[in-house]
Amino acid sequence: xxxxxxxxxxxxxxxxxxxxxxxxxxxxxxxxxxxxxxxxxxxxxxxxxxxxxxxxxxxxxxxxxxxxxxxxxxxxxxxxxxxxxxxxxxxxxxxxxxxxxxxxxxxxxxxxxxxxxxxxxxxxxxxxxxxxxxxxxxxxxxxxxxxxxxxxxxxxxxxxxxxxxxxxxxxxxxxxxxxxxxxxxxxxxxxxxxxxxxxxxxxxxxxxxxxxxxxxxxxxxxxxxxxxxxxxxxxxxxx
Numbered sequence: 001x002x003x004x005x006x007x008x009x010x011x012x013x014x015x016x017x018x019x020x021x022x023x024x025x026x027x028x029x030x031x032x033x034x035x036x037x038x039x040x041x042x043x044x045x046x047x048x049x050x051x052x053x054x055x056x057x058x059x060x061x062x063x064x065x066x067x068x069x070x071x072x073x074x075x076x077x078x079x080x081x082x083x084x085x086x087x088x089x090x091x092x093x094x095x096x097x098x099x100x101x102x103x104x105x106x107x108x109x110x111x112x113x114x115x116x117x118x119x120x121x122x123x124x125x126x127x128x129x130x131x132x133x134x135x136x137x138x139x140x141x142x143x144x145x146x147x148x149x150x151x152x153x154x155x156x157x158x159x160x161x162x163x164x165x166x167x168x169x170x171x172x173x174x175x176x177x178x179x180x181x182x183x184x185x186x187x188x189x190x191x192x193x194x195x196x197x198x199x200x201x202x203x204x205x206x207x208x209x210x211x212x213x214x215x216x217x218x219x220x221x222x223x224x225x226x227x228x229x230x231x232x233x234x235x236x237x238x239x
Contacts, residue, residue, distance in 0.1 A: 023064055026050075026060045030065075034173050036138055036173075040084060043084045047062055073166075087171075092174055092227055096220040099171060102163060103216060104209045105209075106151070106164060107155070109154075110151065116200070122197070124146055145172065149164075151196065151197065154200065174227075178226070188218075189219070196211045
């Protein structure tokens with residue numbers, strides 16, 4: 001079976017501002033398409049068709065693809081070119097373990113390094129509340145990423161926060177691709193979002209860490225058994 005191709009998808013560049021280069025904008029557009037599941041594992045990412053679709057030169061596309069490869073979202077080889085990375089169940093288990101370990105560290109540090117301005121996080125939490133009634137989880141997933149990144153930024157360690165976001169995106173893109181839907185998962189997750197936020201606000205590092213670990217491990221324990229039953233885009237079981 002032939003691989004899907006990014007040229008078959010429509011991308012939209014985010015609005016440019018003084019903080020965002022053209023390469024940043026292309027990176028954002030491709031990253032969101034991968035995380036949302038519009039570009040599935042194995043999809044080819046060819047520079048020229050993507051550049052033509054976005055009305056840019058191949059250079060910012062090439063730069064964006066290099067960044068995505070460093071983040072683990074795409075693979076690149078001399079004979080296949082760039083493709084959206086395929087995540088096996090074994091790799092998924094490792095990613096969940098990494099996510100739990102780093103997130104627990106970040107929220108503990110955030111609680112220890114207060115006080116913080118929580119207005120942005122509380123606003124994001126309110127936006128997530130509004131997304132829970134929507135028919136699909138795309139908006140929730142995007143806000144979930146933004147909430148966790150903003151929370152982890154409070155740790156004061158931007159390298160850790162960035163690595164957590166990259167890991168979170170790899171997990172999320174794989175789950176969307178495998179069409180893993182957990183009943184009431186957004187609602188339960190958001191209750192825990194609020195609990196972690198309040199624990200950090202109180203400066204309760206142990207409580208924040210404990211809830212963060214539960215937040216990730218509870219989903220992991222439901223997702224991993226399901227992954228073994230789902231075929232890849234090539235109709236082969238991942239091992």
